[in-house]
Amino acid sequence: MAKYMRILALLCVLGLIVVGCMYWIGSGSSPIPPATVDFSRLSDEERAVLVAQGQNVARAADCSACHSDPAGGSELAGGMPxxxxxxTxxxxxxxxxxxxxIGTWTSDDLYRALAYGMAPGRRNLYPAMPYTSYHRITRADSDALFxxxxxxxxxEKPNQANSMMFPFNIxxxxxxxxxxxxxxxEPFDKSEAANAPFARGKYLVDVLGHCGECHTPRSLTFALRADGYLKGNVIEGAYAPDLTAAALTDRGWTKNDLLRFFSHGLSPQGVMTFRMFPVLKHSTAHLDDADLQAISAYLTQDRPMPGPRIKEPVGVPNRAGEQLYVGLCAGCHGIAGEGQPHSSVPLNINTTAMFDDPITLVRVINEGVQERNLARGERMQTMPGFADRLDNRQMADLxxxxxxRWGGRAGDVTPSDIEDDLKLIQHGG
Structure with missing residues (x-):
């Protein structure tokens, strides 16, 4: 018995050593790159130039989408769930x-937070702050952002306490x-890409824009899956679609359509809704055309893009769903799904019906979409939700x-699938 107790004690000690080492590694940071500027010696003119550069970084990194005050006011006051x-x-x-x-922080502190997820005092930030993407930010951009x-x-607004379940609240x-x-x-090096615009697009998508944080499926440990990068993921009750060049091509996107989508919030393929609307509002609507063109070039990989096309219907038409469409949807979206310019998006080339996962389509039909002023003069009228008019069978039919009819997908969504999706939407899954 004493022998087994000694072995158990030894295993416990070894376990504590392993955990201690992991804690030390995970709560630390390697030597960081030196600051690119001496903030104490900047002239007013130099500081103004740097501040303007920093504003561009803040827009590209979409800081305000998560750090703004949901009650209005400052884009940096926090409180966004x-x-x-x-x-939460x-x-x-x-x-x-x-x-x-962060008024007491230094530029080194900010770089550690962005690249390592470490706040002053070796305090770990939750990975909801996307340091798993920002880890490649350049020191120059970090300093400009600072x-x-x-x-x-x-x-002067206090931070709201997080509401995390055990053990994630530790x-x-x-x-x-x-x-x-x-x-x-590993700070980004533009020499990794074939040309300057392509490198800029890669940096904006993979690092500052942190697109992979939503559009990449997660592993069992909630880490980004390298083998599924940008291949689509359900997050906060909606489907963040596959952004790989092959998938964009299949759904009928072109570089110009992407450019318009990011700049205006609207394209022939659809409109920015749910978590993408704050991305438009705080980030992409403010990027210059060169950056938007770089993003589009990187996402499409400069491959030929045939553009929007109406897909051939799949299988036997769902007559019950067709009747529901004519009665509820065709008044705005048209019998042939052609839509109305600047008012109701066309459905015959809308990518939402083409997604691998139908949850976004279910959510839009159930909740509707609020009237929105988009960007550069574009707006969308209110789309009503039909939660009180459709049961799960009718929702599945529609x-x-x-x-x-237009998504090139099989009609295999069941009422049980609808129920599961609505529960996931309700809980923000």
Missing amino acids: IVTPMG IYGTNISASVEYG AWLMAQPAV RPAIALWNALERPAV VNYLRQ
Whole structure:
């Protein structure tokens, strides 16, 4: 018995050593690149230039989409809820407030937070702050962002406490996840790409824009799956679609359509809704045409894109779904799904019906879409939701009709699938 107790004690000690090492690795950072500017010696003119550069970085990195105040006001005051399967995280105050924000931080502190997910005091940030993408940010961009953040008005607003289930509410445990899943920090080098525009697009998509955080499926440990990068993922009750060049081509996108989608929020293939609307509002609508063209070139991989086309119907038409479409949808979207310019999107080339997962289509039909002012003069009228008019059988019929008629998909969505999707939408899955 004593022998077994000694073995057990030894295993416990070894386990503690392993956990301790993982904690140390996951809560630390390697030596960081030196600052690219001496902030104490900047002239007013130099500081103004750097602040303007930092604003561009903040827009491209979409900081305000998570750190803005949902009640209105400052884009840096925090409070925006981020729903995850482990609970709700609230964007923090990143204004220059000394008490509630990052007013005491240095440029080194900001770089560690962006690249390593480490706040001052070796405090681990939740990976909802996408340091798993920002880990490749250049020090120059981090320093410019710091200059811009410190030039904005301080907002004296307390941070809202996160609501995370056990054991995810134990913040030091994030160090163990970091030791297993945090990518190695390696600042982006534009020489990795064939040409400058392509390199810029890669940096904007993969690093600053952190598109993979939503559009990439997760592993069992909630890390981004390298083998599924940008291949689509269900997040917060909607489907973030496959953004690979092959999938975009199949759904009828072109570089010009992507350019219009990112700049205006609207293209022949659809309109920005749900979590993509804040991306338009805070980020892509503010990017210059060169950056938008670089993003489009990178996503399409400069391959030939035939453009929008109406897909051939699949299988036997769902007559019940067709009747529902004529009665509920055709008044705005047209009998042939042609839509109305600047008002109701066409459905005959709408990519939502083409997605691998129908959950976004289910959500749009169930909840509707609010009237929205998009960007550059574009707007969309209100689409009503039909939660109170359709049961799960009718919802499945309508979804199947749209996917079969214009999505190139089989009509295999069942009432049980609808029920599961509605539960997932309700809980923000």
